Amino acid sequence: MSIDRYQTSARMSKIVVHNQTVYLCGQVAEDRSADITHQTQTMLAKVDELLQSVGSSREKMLSATVYLKSMEDFAAMNAVWDAWVPEGYAPARACVEAAMASPELKVEISVTAAL
Template sequence: MSITRYQTAARMSKIVVHNNTAYLCGQVAEDRSADITGQTKTMLAKVDGLLESVGSNRDKLLTATIYLKDMADFAAMNAVWDAWVPAGSAPARACVEASMASPELLVEISVTAAV
């Protein structure tokens, strides 16, 4: 059994690959001062970069769990999400309202993808 961990620190790895499946840790916005649209865009750009680093991409998404600070942002987040997900490649997805680790964060995502 092979497990490969990438960008590993004491608390977590940014990516773990096992059996040709990539598991990403929670990703948040690059600019925490942005609105929900800006935070969602930069968060998904980080997902793109991490997936690419292990030979995957958004066409290979299997699951996504999205955490929103406020469900009032659901429609605006979905507008960015819908433009980002390739047609016919939508993963199994959950979206929940959650307390965030930092008060300025509006959205976080965790994804699993095939490699």
């Protein structure tokens, strides 16, 4: 059984690959002071970079869980999400309202993808 961990610290790995499946840790925005649109865009750019670093892509996403600080941002986040997900490749997705680790964060995502 092979489990590959990438960008690993004492607390977590940013990427874990097992059985041709890629697991990403939660991704957040680059600029935590930005609005929901910018936070969502930069968060998804990080997802792209991490998936590509192990030979996967957004077309290979299996599932995604989106955490929003407030459901008031649901429509704005979805506008960015809908433009980002390639047509015909939408993963299984859940979106929940959640308390964030940092108060300025508006959105976080966890992704599972195939290699």
